[in-house]
Amino acid sequence: MTAALRLGVLLLLLLPPLQAEEPSEEPSEEPAALPETRARPRSGPAPVTDVARLCVCDLLVAECDTNCCCDPDCTAADFSLFTTCSVPIVTGDSQLCSQKAAVYSLDVDANPPERIFELIDQVNPSIFCIHSTNYKQALSFSSPEMPTSDNFDQLLKQFGSAAFSAEPDNWNTDTNPSDANETYGYEYGVPVQTADAFLRLPSPVVSSWCSDANPAGFLVNQATKCTRLVSMEKCGNIEAVSMLFYVNSSILAVPRSSQMVNITVQSVVAQSQNGTRTLLNGSEVLRLPVILDELCINIVLGVSYHITYTDAGEIIEAAASFVLGAINREALLIQQSFEISFTQVNTQPVPLSGNPGYVVGLPVRAGFRPQGSGIIQNTNKYNQLTILQSTSSQDCMAAQGARTPVLFGYNMISGCTLRITAAVQCQPLTQTLLDLLKGQNFPEYVASFGNSQAQDVLDWVPIIHLYTSEQSSCQIPISLEIEVKWTKYGSLVNPQARIVNVTATIATTTLKQLPSGRERTIPVTSSVVFTDVSSPAEPGYKAWPTINAKLPFDFFFPFV
Numbered sequence: 001m002t003a004a005l006r007l008g009v010l011l012l013l014l015l016p017p018l019q020a021e022e023p024s025e026e027p028s029e030e031p032a033a034l035p036e037t038r039a040r041p042r043s044g045p046a047p048v049t050d051v052a053r054l055c056v057c058d059l060l061v062a063e064c065d066t067n068c069c070c071d072p073d074c075t076a077a078d079f080s081l082f083t084t085c086s087v088p089i090v091t092g093d094s095q096l097c098s099q100k101a102a103v104y105s106l107d108v109d110a111n112p113p114e115r116i117f118e119l120i121d122q123v124n125p126s127i128f129c130i131h132s133t134n135y136k137q138a139l140s141f142s143s144p145e146m147p148t149s150d151n152f153d154q155l156l157k158q159f160g161s162a163a164f165s166a167e168p169d170n171w172n173t174d175t176n177p178s179d180a181n182e183t184y185g186y187e188y189g190v191p192v193q194t195a196d197a198f199l200r201l202p203s204p205v206v207s208s209w210c211s212d213a214n215p216a217g218f219l220v221n222q223a224t225k226c227t228r229l230v231s232m233e234k235c236g237n238i239e240a241v242s243m244l245f246y247v248n249s250s251i252l253a254v255p256r257s258s259q260m261v262n263i264t265v266q267s268v269v270a271q272s273q274n275g276t277r278t279l280l281n282g283s284e285v286l287r288l289p290v291i292l293d294e295l296c297i298n299i300v301l302g303v304s305y306h307i308t309y310t311d312a313g314e315i316i317e318a319a320a321s322f323v324l325g326a327i328n329r330e331a332l333l334i335q336q337s338f339e340i341s342f343t344q345v346n347t348q349p350v351p352l353s354g355n356p357g358y359v360v361g362l363p364v365r366a367g368f369r370p371q372g373s374g375i376i377q378n379t380n381k382y383n384q385l386t387i388l389q390s391t392s393s394q395d396c397m398a399a400q401g402a403r404t405p406v407l408f409g410y411n412m413i414s415g416c417t418l419r420i421t422a423a424v425q426c427q428p429l430t431q432t433l434l435d436l437l438k439g440q441n442f443p444e445y446v447a448s449f450g451n452s453q454a455q456d457v458l459d460w461v462p463i464i465h466l467y468t469s470e471q472s473s474c475q476i477p478i479s480l481e482i483e484v485k486w487t488k489y490g491s492l493v494n495p496q497a498r499i500v501n502v503t504a505t506i507a508t509t510t511l512k513q514l515p516s517g518r519e520r521t522i523p524v525t526s527s528v529v530f531t532d533v534s535s536p537a538e539p540g541y542k543a544w545p546t547i548n549a550k551l552p553f554d555f556f557f558p559f560v
Helices: 004-013 152-161 177-181 234-239 426-439
Strands: 087-092 098-107 114-124 222-229 264-269 277-279 290-292 295-309 317-326 333-344 384-387 403-405 412-421 445-447 459-469 475-489 494-510 519-532
Touching: 087 426, 234 290, 264 295, 277 317, 317 333, 384 412, 384 475, 384 519, 403 445, 426 494, 426 519, 445 494
Parallel strands: 264 317, 295 333, 459 494, 475 519
Antiparallel strands: 087 098, 098 114, 222 333, 264 277, 290 295, 295 317, 384 403, 412 519, 445 459, 475 494
């Protein structure tokens, strides 16, 4: 051993052991652990999400949402009007192995009916669940910090760019200053923003009265009707019955931008008191409510918005059509109707699966039908009607999201296995299996021909849903069977395949409570069957010709 090596070993023996230091920029929220418990392994992350305060169905500000049992704005009187809880269970991060879950239900036997709240421990049966985490903010959506004059510069530095950091003081990221002004288009369901707030689409909330706090969601076609109290003497001062209330604010072309799109008046229809309607000329002129001959005219009875957007989610045009009416002193209540629809410009046609009949091996075309519009399809024809795709591991929890298209004329079957433990809850497992079998967006209609057009609604076949279950306390779905009935249409020389009926049947089984420590494996299957229901061609013969001889009326003249 050399002298230098001996000197190094001596220094290592004399130096004290190094200890890892915790960052001291922010004080820890958790109390310091005792010395004897510091080395114990943690079984899970610290609970950082208060599920009792989370409420995903709380959409209206300072108002009670219908059937939203977790809405803090709802009172005991509101719960007595609920029919069911729209969100019966609220959880935090679904990827954790163990977490708290808030369960809401209604006690209809009580007088008056009341809400029941319960906080339970939910166990995730997936083998890919997370047991520990080193970033507690990733487990919940914390309340955003409201900008003030003191923290504005800090928030602008943190969230002013396209990619922002949760800890800008600790993470040194090089951002381009030009990205701070970059904006992106609307996404599905995001409220359409205006210069002052959002595009209003009044709707009934708990009762039939109109609530002006309902925002119009992007690409969400809606049609609502509500009742409003109107006084003829004050009709000119009520904003909600004036055309100016619905067109005075400009729409933002994209969220958080300075580009404005004005709402133009497309048409104005006058409705008389007996119900007849007349299209008025000069629709660009605003007609405000005025009192004339014991009547208050130009009262808004209906508004229809039509939004035109691009494939990038940018709004380029906005138009509104109005229905105006009149009220007298006796009419105190009016019913207003509101609609909104969206149209994309420069849309490319969805690829066909035959012309006109289906071709064997091409995907079955499917889509949705929003209220008051044609069929909406996914531009990817291989992602319209799909079933569960089998994986190599045959694990249902690992197969989530894997789908395969339904091809015309191909009978298919796929499946996976589900491992159930004693800690599995019935209701979350039922919803997970439904999402697994049907996918995120199970269509409502199927095209009868391979070239059926979206605007021809009568040329589409609705999907019939059937459920086979037993009378039991807990029923979980285990199979989805799709039966497609088709027939040969046209001549015998060149028949065309036409779909006449589609049935989706979900079969369930009873989930019995397992003893502690026991497991059970259940097979989950998905299948598609094509059935030819064509009537067989029968040979026929032409009928022998008949002689229809008629004599002229004067054949026997002059004898008769």
